[in-house]
Amino acid sequence: xxxxxxxxxxxxxxxxxxxxxxxxxxxxxxxxxxxxxxxxxxxxxxxxxxxxxxxxxxxxxxxxxxxxxxxxxxxxxxxxxxxxxxxxxxxxxxxxxxxxxxxxxxxxxxxxx
Numbered sequence: 155x156x157x158x159x160x161x162x163x164x165x166x167x168x169x170x171x172x173x174x175x176x177x178x179x180x181x182x183x184x185x186x187x188x189x190x191x192x193x194x195x196x197x198x199x200x201x202x203x204x205x206x207x208x209x210x211x212x213x214x215x216x217x218x219x220x221x222x223x224x225x226x227x228x229x230x231x232x233x234x235x236x237x238x239x240x241x242x243x244x245x246x247x248x249x250x251x252x253x254x255x256x257x258x259x260x261x262x263x264x265x266x267x
Contacts, residue, residue, distance in 0.1 A: 230257075231253075
């Protein structure tokens with residue numbers, strides 16, 4: 155192997171080493187950015203949309219839903235309420251209604267309002 159070939163090979167190895175270091179740095183920076191974005195997405199709080207407009211602190215909301223441990227709706231207070239569901243079938247109302255819906259364990263609803 156001639157000296158010029160040896161010099162060229164050494165130069166190529168140096169270029170490969172530099173490229174490898176740059177790729178390692180970019181990979182590390184990418185992991186840091188992914189971790190930061192994941193922390194931003196999963197660490198944010200849930201937005202609650204309510205307002206107090208009176209000086210005495212009265213809370214104004216359009217509705218309130220209480221769920222059980224399995225995330226089934228048990229109590230719903232709202233204006234307007236959704237159309238009623240009876241035995242798994244959604245029935246249309248003639249008009250909007252406001253009031254209170256209480257559901258039992260079988261999702262049967264008692265509407266007050």
